[in-house]
Every structure is written in C-alpha cells, then in structure tokens.
Amino acid sequence: MTDVSLARRRNGRPSIRRAxxxxxxxxxxxxxxxxxxxxxxxxxxxALNSVRALRDVGIFDMLAGSDWFPTSHNAxxxxxxxxxxxxxxxxxxxxxxxxxxxxAAIYISEFAKGRIKDIAKSVIEFQAAVPSVxxxxxxxxxxxxxxxxxxGLDTGLTAFTAGILVGIMALxxxxxxxxxxxxxxxxxxxxxxxxxxxxxxxxxxKVVLPAASSGIFAAVMLALGRAIGETMVVLMLxxxxxxxxxxxxxxxxxxxxxxxxxxxxxxxxxxxxSVLFAMALVLFVITFAVNLVADVVLERQRRRWRR
Amino acid sequence: MSRLRVKQARxxxxxxxxxxxxxxxxxxxxxxxxxxFILYQGAGSISWEFLTDRPRGNMTAGGIWPALYGTMLLTxxxxxxxxxxxxxxxxxxxxxxxxxxxxxxxxLAIANMAGVPSIVYGLFGxxxxxxxxxxxxxxxxxxxxxxxxxxxxxxxxxxxxxxxxPRDLRQAALALGAxxxxxxxRVVLPAAAPGIVTxxILGLSRAAGETAPILVTAVAFYAPIPKTAFxxxxxxxxxxxxxxxQAPKPAPDIVWGTALVLVAGVSIINVAAATWRARQRRRIxx
Numbered sequence: 367m368t369d370v371s372l373a374r375r376r377n378g379r380p381s382i383r384r385a386x387x388x389x390x391x392x393x394x395x396x397x398x399x400x401x402x403x404x405x406x407x408x409x410x411x412x413a414l415n416s417v418r419a420l421r422d423v424g425i426f427d428m429l430a431g432s433d434w435f436p437t438s439h440n441a442x443x444x445x446x447x448x449x450x451x452x453x454x455x456x457x458x459x460x461x462x463x464x465x466x467x468x469x470a471a472i473y474i475s476e477f478a479k480g481r482i483k484d485i486a487k488s489v490i491e492f493q494a495a496v497p498s499v500x501x502x503x504x505x506x507x508x509x510x511x512x513x514x515x516x517x518g519l520d521t522g523l524t525a526f527t528a529g530i531l532v533g534i535m536a537l538x539x540x541x542x543x544x545x546x547x548x549x550x551x552x553x554x555x556x557x558x559x560x561x562x563x564x565x566x567x568x569x570x571x572k573v574v575l576p577a578a579s580s581g582i583f584a585a586v587m588l589a590l591g592r593a594i595g596e597t598m599v600v601l602m603l604x605x606x607x608x609x610x611x612x613x614x615x616x617x618x619x620x621x622x623x624x625x626x627x628x629x630x631x632x633x634x635x636x637x638x639x640s641v642l643f644a645m646a647l648v649l650f651v652i653t654f655a656v657n658l659v660a661d662v663v664l665e666r667q668r669r670r671w672r673r
Numbered sequence: 674m675s676r677l678r679v680k681q682a683r684x685x686x687x688x689x690x691x692x693x694x695x696x697x698x699x700x701x702x703x704x705x706x707x708x709x710f711i712l713y714q715g716a717g718s719i720s721w722e723f724l725t726d727r728p729r730g731n732m733t734a735g736g737i738w739p740a741l742y743g744t745m746l747l748t749x750x751x752x753x754x755x756x757x758x759x760x761x762x763x764x765x766x767x768x769x770x771x772x773x774x775x776x777x778x779x780x781l782a783i784a785n786m787a788g789v790p791s792i793v794y795g796l797f798g799x800x801x802x803x804x805x806x807x808x809x810x811x812x813x814x815x816x817x818x819x820x821x822x823x824x825x826x827x828x829x830x831x832x833x834x835x836x837x838x839p840r841d842l843r844q845a846a847l848a849l850g851a852x853x854x855x856x857x858x859r860v861v862l863p864a865a866a867p868g869i870v871t872x873x874i875l876g877l878s879r880a881a882g883e884t885a886p887i888l889v890t891a892v893a894f895y896a897p898i899p900k901t902a903f904x905x906x907x908x909x910x911x912x913x914x915x916x917x918x919q920a921p922k923p924a925p926d927i928v929w930g931t932a933l934v935l936v937a938g939v940s941i942i943n944v945a946a947a948t949w950r951a952r953q954r955r956r957i958x959x
Contacts, residue, residue: 398765497882595790
C-alpha cells in the first residue's frame with residue numbers, strides 16, 4: 367500500500383492528473399466528431415445563404431430554368447445550362463477514364479509483379495498530387511488550339527476539351543480504389559480457379575472481376591463524384607457559354623465553373639450571390655449522394671470479405 | 674479439340690495482358706509527359722531573381738516571390754489548424770471508438786468529406802470564415818478553408834498509422850501502470866509518428882496546389898507580402914490561373930516557370946515523404 371501511495375506522490379497530485387486526463391480525453395472524443403460537424407456546417411451555411419434565392423427566384427425557376435443571364439437587367443437564373451454542361455463534361459470524362467482506369471487497375475492487380483507494380487502504384491498516387499490548375503494550363507496551351515483545328519470548331523474551349531482533362535484528373539481515384547477492390551478478393555478464389563485449369567485471364571474475368579464488382583462500382587461512383595466537382599479545369603477549359611448543349615463540342619457552362627468564375631465578382635448578400643450558393647448546394651447534394659452510395663457499397667463489401 | 678481451346682485461351686490471355694498493360698502504360702506516360710513538359714518549358718526561366726523578385730509590369734516581367742511566400746504561409750497555417758484536430762480525431766477512431774452507429778456515421782462523414790468539391794469548400798469558407806466570423810479575405814480564412822479540405826486525409830493517415838502499432842506495446846504500457854491516455858500519448862503516438870507525419874504531408878502538399886478554395890477566401894490578384902495573417906495574399910496556384918486566363922497573355926516563360934515551381938514544390942515534398950515512409954516501413958518491423 368505504501369509503495370503505491372509513494373509512487374502517486376512522486377507523479378504529482380493524482381486528482382489533478384486525473385482531471386487533466388479527463389479533459390484531454392473529452393477533447394479527443396469531441397475531435398472525433400469534427401468531420402460530422404463540418405459536413406453539417408457546410409449543409410447549414412449553404413442552405414442559409416441560399417434562402418434568398420429560394421424566396422426570390424424559386425426552386426423551380428432555378429432547377430428547370432433554361433436561361434442563365436445573371437447580370438442582365440431582367441436577370442434569370444436557370445441552372446439547366448450549367449447542369450447539362452456538367453453532365454457532358456462528366457460523360458466525356460467517364461468514357462475516357464473508366465475503360466482506361468479499369469484496364470490499368472486489372473493489369474496492376476492481376477498481371478504486374480514486384481517492382482513494376484510498386485512503381486506503377488506510386489506514380490499513380492503521385493498523379494493525384496498534380497494541381498488541377500496545372501493541368502488546366504496544359505489544356506489551354508496544348509489541347510485547346512489543337513482541338514479547334516482537328517475538330518473544325520470555332521473555339522477549342524469546349525465541354526469535350528474539359529472532359530478529357532477531368533477524365534485524367536479522375537484516373538488516380540478510379541485506379542487506386544478499383545485496384546484495392548481487386549486486391550481484396552480472397553486468394554483462395556484465385557488459386558481455386560487456377561487449380562481448375564483456368565488461365566490467369568479467365569480467372570480474372572470470370573472469378574475476380576465478378577467478386578470485386580461492387581468495389582469497382584464504388585470506384586466508378588467516386589470517380590464520377592470527382593469529375594462532377596472538379597473546378598479549375600472546367601473553369602479554365604469549358605468556355606462558360608450560357609446555352610443548353612446538345613453536343614459536347616461547343617462551349618459549356620458547368621456548375622463548379624459558374625460558381626468559381628462568378629463568385630468573386632458578385633455583390634455579397636445579393637440575389638446573384640445567393641443563387642450561386644443555391645447552385646453550390648445542388649452540387650453538394652449531388653456529390654454527397656454519389657459518395658454516400660459508393661461508401662455504403664464499399665463498406666458492405668469490406669464486411670463480406672472480412673468473414 | 675481441347676488442345677485448340679487451351680491455345681485459344683492462351684491467345685486471349687496474351688491479348689488481355691497486352692491491352693491492360695498498354696492502358697497502364699498510357700496512364701503512366703500521361704503523368705510522365707505532364708511532368709516532363711512542364712520541366713522542359715519552365716526550367717529555363719528559373720533563376721534566383723525569378724524566385725525572389727516581385728511581379729512587375731502587370732505580371733509580364735519580374736518574379737513570383739509574393740505568390741510563393743503566400744502559398745508557404747497558407748500551407749503553414751493549414752497545418753497549424755488541421756493537424757491537431759485531425760490527429761486527435763484519428764486517435765479517437767483508432768483507440769477509443771466503439772463499434773456502434775455513431776462511429777459508423779463518423780467514418781461515413783470522413784469518407785464523404787474527401788469527396789466534397791473544392792469549390793464547395795470555398796463557398797463554405799466564404800460564408801463561415803470570411804463573413805460570419807468576420808476574418809475577411811485573409812490568410813487565416815483561406816487556411817481554415819484548406820484545413821477543412823485536408824482534415825479527412827490527416828484523420829485517415831493517423832488512424833492507419835495507429836492501427837499498425839502492435840497491441841503488445843499498448844498492453845505492456847498498461848501493465849506497467851500507465852493510464853490509457855499516457856499510453857496513447859507517450860507510447861503509441863511516437864511509434865506511429867512517421868506514418869502520421871508523411872500522410873499529413875501528402876495531404877498538405879495537395880492543399881498547397883488547390884486554387885478553388887482560396888479563390889474567394891484568401892487571394893488577391895496583386896497584393897504585397899502580408900504583414901499579418903489577417904491580410905489577403907497572393908498564392909502560386911491562383912497566380913498561375915490568372916496568368917493562364919488573362920487576356921493579354923504574359924510572357925510564356927514566366928507562366929511555365931511558375932507552373933514548374935508549383936509542380937516541383939509539390940512533387941519534391943511528395944516524393945520525399947513517400948520515400949521516407951517506405952524506408953520507415955522497411956526499418957520498423959513489428
């Protein structure tokens with residue numbers, strides 16, 4: 367007994383220590399909630415700032431309005447040009463990056479070995495760190511003038527141009543998550559299939575891919591979320607025209623591009639300002655839904671493989 | 674008959690391997706091309722004057738020092754705000770969180786935060802830090818916005834690093850009479866530090882290259898070097914954006930030089946962190 371009390375005395379007064387520990391533990395617990403709090407705050411503040419737009423313009427006129435003339439005398443704030451523009455950019459991006467990314471993920475997970483695998487993975491991880499404004503710059507100098515000539519267009523600033531680069535930006539997300547999904551397929555399934563006389567590719571195509579399908583779906587969803595939300599590339603390359611597009615080969619207005627391009631110039635608290643917040647809210651809701659679906663699917667698969 | 678099918682299967686396998694290999698090579702060569710092109714275009718304009726001079730003649734001459742300094746300042750404050758919260762949240766998830774619904778919601782929120790578009794963070798920062806908190810367009814407001822964006826990366830890195838520290842270490846400390854908190858702070862956290870630091874650096878280097886979040890919260894087209902953190906600043910990514918899109922195009926070597934400084938800064942930090950992490954992983958075998 368005396369030993370214990372001696373030790374306590376040496377360590378300072380236990381009550382103060384314990385109180386301090388309690389406080390720190392509380393703070394740690396609270397920090398765990400940081401992400402939940404920030405997500406909640408994003409929702410609340412976007413909604414609060416959208417109130418004026420919802421009241422003065424109305425949700426229907428925004429979501430279904432086909433004209434975006436925010437600065438004209440009789441201003442109209444239709445989101446349709448921006449929504450269709452974003453859809454075209456995203457469509458081009460996905461058509462480029464899904465086949466390319468999935469093929470690369472399959473190669474890295476199923477065929478590549480040792481050093482090549484490590485190098486490929488770290489180069490792709492590294493690509494995620496290249497700032498999007500730099501890719502936008504490359505697009506302006508390299509793609510825009512060439513696309514204008516090759517495709518015989520009036521301008522090279524089109525949904526197609528932006529979509530190509532957005533597709534490149536979404537590649538690391540797609541590849542790393544799809545590769546994780548393939549990698550997580552239990553080795554027993556592979557060896558079982560190989561033992562039955564299947565080739566590696568037959569195993570991959572008939573066993574591994576179906577087993578990893580939900581993870582691959584999640585990878586595509588996350589890439590989709592990245593593509594919709596990518597801002598700088600579309601701001602610099604899509605052209606920001608105000609019409610509803612029938613093809614991707616014309617200048618397009620996108621949601622992130624519109625918000626980023628016009629926010630710096632609007633009157634704070636004004637109608638246009640509030641409408642931009644409403645557009646950000648729409649964008650946030652879309653990406654939130656896409657990400658949520660991906661997360662739920664990933665979580666379900668993770669639980670299935672753990673058993 | 675069956676020999677034919679085997680032959681066929683082998684041929685298909687060869688084709689599949691070639692096609693997927695070609696796709697991988699394409700992806701890798703895009704990265705290499707991007708880096709190589711910027712290095713080739715920008716290398717000529719890098720000089721001591723370019724790095725330390727301020728822009729002159731409406732950005733047609735001079736250097737990039739205010740933008741470079743601004744980016745370093747923004748990144749420093751981002752780390753200052755994001756690291757404590759992110760590391761503590763990571764500690765919570767790895768050491769305290771129980772397997773219940775609340776934990777699941779927290780994880781969903783973290784994963785979802787990573788997918789929120791950067792311009793949405795920008796508007797959030799404008800509404801909360803610039804306007805509601807009255808910080809104005811400033812280094813502080815921009816860093817707080819970037820901190821929100823970086824938080825999920827730091828939390829995930831911390832949690833992963835803590836999970837890799839073996840149980841024995843914790844149990845040994847607890848058996849010696851250490852409290853749960855001091856076990857975490859004095860034993861587990863130091864052991865996990867390399868992983869936390871490198872993961873956080875990777876996240877911060879990404880934040881340094883972001884443009885959209887600081888567009889409406891921190892940057893100015895042209896500003897002197899901020900004397901306090903409550904003033905607006907210039908920043909490399911924004912500087913690059915302005916130069917790439919403004920109507921009379923500035924001299925190309927200045928544009929590419931700026932791009933090179935930005936990419937090189939981000940890459941060097943990235944590669945250094947990744948290499949160090951790989952070495953640590955090899956050295957420490959639990």
